[in-house]
Amino acid sequence: MNFSALLNAMPGAVAQGLIWGIMAIGVYITYKVLDLADLTVDGSMATGGAVCVMLMLNGVNVWLALLCAMLAGMLAGLLTGVFHTAMGIPPILAGILTQLSLYSINLAIMDFKANQGINVTKYALIVSQRNVRTAGLNNPILTALLILALLIGILYWFFGTELGSALRATGANEAMSRAQGINTNMAKILGLMISNSIVALSSALLSHYQGFVDVNMGRGAIVIGLAAVIISEVIFGKLFRNFALKLTGVALGAVIYYIVIQVVLWLGLNTNLLKLLSALIVAVFLGIPYWKAHFSARYAGKGGRGHA
Amino acid sequence: MLDLKNLKKTFNPKTVNEKVALDGLNLHLEDNDFVTVIGGNGAGKSTMLNAIAGVWPIDQGSIVIDGTDVSHLPEHRRAPLLGRVFQDPMTGTAATMQIEENLALAARRGDKRTLKAGITRAERAQYRDLLATLGLGLEDRMTAKVGLLSGGQRQALTLLMATLKKPRLLLLDEHTAALDPRTAEKVLQLSEKIVTENRLMTLMVTHNMRDAIRYGNRLIMMNDGKVILDIAGEEKKRLTVENLMTAFFKASGEEFANDRALLS
Numbered sequence: 262m263n264f265s266a267l268l269n270a271m272p273g274a275v276a277q278g279l280i281w282g283i284m285a286i287g288v289y290i291t292y293k294v295l296d297l298a299d300l301t302v303d304g305s306m307a308t309g310g311a312v313c314v315m316l317m318l319n320g321v322n323v324w325l326a327l328l329c330a331m332l333a334g335m336l337a338g339l340l341t342g343v344f345h346t347a348m349g350i351p352p353i354l355a356g357i358l359t360q361l362s363l364y365s366i367n368l369a370i371m372d373f374k375a376n377q378g379i380n381v382t383k384y385a386l387i388v389s390q391r392n393v394r395t396a397g398l399n400n401p402i403l404t405a406l407l408i409l410a411l412l413i414g415i416l417y418w419f420f421g422t423e424l425g426s427a428l429r430a431t432g433a434n435e436a437m438s439r440a441q442g443i444n445t446n447m448a449k450i451l452g453l454m455i456s457n458s459i460v461a462l463s464s465a466l467l468s469h470y471q472g473f474v475d476v477n478m479g480r481g482a483i484v485i486g487l488a489a490v491i492i493s494e495v496i497f498g499k500l501f502r503n504f505a506l507k508l509t510g511v512a513l514g515a516v517i518y519y520i521v522i523q524v525v526l527w528l529g530l531n532t533n534l535l536k537l538l539s540a541l542i543v544a545v546f547l548g549i550p551y552w553k554a555h556f557s558a559r560y561a562g563k564g565g566r567g568h569a
Numbered sequence: 570m571l572d573l574k575n576l577k578k579t580f581n582p583k584t585v586n587e588k589v590a591l592d593g594l595n596l597h598l599e600d601n602d603f604v605t606v607i608g609g610n611g612a613g614k615s616t617m618l619n620a621i622a623g624v625w626p627i628d629q630g631s632i633v634i635d636g637t638d639v640s641h642l643p644e645h646r647r648a649p650l651l652g653r654v655f656q657d658p659m660t661g662t663a664a665t666m667q668i669e670e671n672l673a674l675a676a677r678r679g680d681k682r683t684l685k686a687g688i689t690r691a692e693r694a695q696y697r698d699l700l701a702t703l704g705l706g707l708e709d710r711m712t713a714k715v716g717l718l719s720g721g722q723r724q725a726l727t728l729l730m731a732t733l734k735k736p737r738l739l740l741l742d743e744h745t746a747a748l749d750p751r752t753a754e755k756v757l758q759l760s761e762k763i764v765t766e767n768r769l770m771t772l773m774v775t776h777n778m779r780d781a782i783r784y785g786n787r788l789i790m791m792n793d794g795k796v797i798l799d800i801a802g803e804e805k806k807r808l809t810v811e812n813l814m815t816a817f818f819k820a821s822g823e824e825f826a827n828d829r830a831l832l833s
Contacts, residue, residue, distance in 0.1 A: 419684075423677055426666075426687035430674050433663035440622070440661070441730070442648035442678040 288486030304363025306479025309461025334461025649679025
């Protein structure tokens with residue numbers, strides 16, 4: 262096997278991992294902080310790119326387009342939040358409903374085409390695959406790192422405020438939060454909006470990076486996000502206690518995920534089987550805490566079989 | 570003042586599991602009342618407290634706290650008036666958050682949560698002093714996660730949280746039932762100290778008749794979703810477990826059906 266081919270692919274894997282790391286931070290906010298598994302992200306991971314690319318193709322400034330992409334992600338989160346809190350739909354189903362409606366919405370945004378290209382020579386893209394091996398300021402790895410640092414800084418500040426603490430409390434103990442006067446429904450909606458705006462930001466950057474937006478680019482995003490969260494817990498869980506470090510760990514988790522994927526592809530796995538592999542890996546890691554509890558309870562002689 | 574008028578609540582209506590939990594409950598509390606609540610299983614004690622707190626909507630009746638009709642307010646909007654401690658020590662605190670963060674959340678009960686700092690330096694100093702009064706050593710573990718505390722420590726902390734911002738009414742829902750006898754005793758004494766010092770209007774549900782007699786200035790007994798016995802002042806001080814049992818039998822025509830109450 263050609264080892265230099267693998268090395269050559271590494272900068273691309275790192276850049277992609279960092280961009281998906283932004284997305285994984287969005288997943289962390291719903292899955293870990295709010296304790297909701299939000300499947301909206303499979304849709305909003307295409308919405309952000311669709312909005313950003315279409316606006317830019319129509320002559321809108323890149324930063325304004327990026328902002329609009331984030332607002333679109335917020336609306337997606339709002340819809341899921343309303344499905345869940347105002348209509349009593351379980352969060353997973355609420356997310357699936359939004360995700361499905363986003364498929365149509367994303368197509369509508371993209372003039373009913375399955376994909377739309379945007380050329381880096383004609384448009385001022387923030388990150389581009391073309392520069393992934395250049396040593397200049399336009400290297401997407403550098404840009405993605407800067408955006409991540411800014412994002413983690415803002416989130417670290419926000420979750421330390423009264424409002425951010427209320428969100429964390431809602432995820433930690435809903436009954437207690439309501440008893441302390443927190444409107445837990447509003448907290449959940451706000452959390453979903455923040456999360457999906459971050460996912461949409463990642464989506465917009467990913468479409469810049471690859472030079473096109475595709476209506477299917479978000480498929481399985483939740484699994485990649487969860488993989489990043491789980492990888493970071495397994496590797497950095499004991500090391501990173503501080504909230505900002507945990508978010509950093511999640512971004513690193515996504516980078517590790519993409520490096521592993523790159524290695525597996527290099528070893529000769531059919532690209533079409535990647536999603537199967539990702540799903541199985543995430544399933545195994547999600548199962549570990551259950552197995553741990555199950556077996557430790559049995560060894561402790563407490564008959565843990567039934568209630569592990 | 571607290572006024573409960575003709576409160577009605579039926580769980581699982583029109584099913585085989587239909588249960589009339591509150592059946593035209595009336596109760597009036599004066600500002601200084603510390604009322605202990607006893608009754609058999611399913612008498613409606615916890616249901617009454619949950620109705621006041623707004624955990625679910627009531628079917629009928631009205632709940633007025635200090636002139637404010639809260640009957641139809643959502644739970645989080647009643648919270649500014651209420652301090653609550655629950656039977657399960659897990660319920661009253663956020664396990665994955667620090668001790669000081671939990672207190673800071675409680676200090677903002679009823680306030681709009683803004684983008685200001687979630688906890689300030691001045692607050693930390695205040696909480697340290699407050700925790701020191703518990704005598705549990707928690708003042709030196711302020712950044713420890715609450716999940717690391719014992720049940721008794723968590724209930725003591727929940728008590729502090731419930732009264733950090735003085736509530737109009739304190740609801741104690743069998744808050745020592747999950748604790749061992751010695752810890753339960755300590756938490757009860759702490760509860761009484763806090764209630765007396767802050768002159769709090771209090772409803773305390775307990776399964777322990779001796780505690781119901783020992784604490785508070787007034788005792789009510791519930792059965793089938795109604796108050797069947799209401800004893801206050803000098804008469805309460807002369808109560809014994811035996812004549813409470815007799816009174817229960819006279820008022821309800823049934824044996825007192827609560828093994829825990831009889832055994833403890």
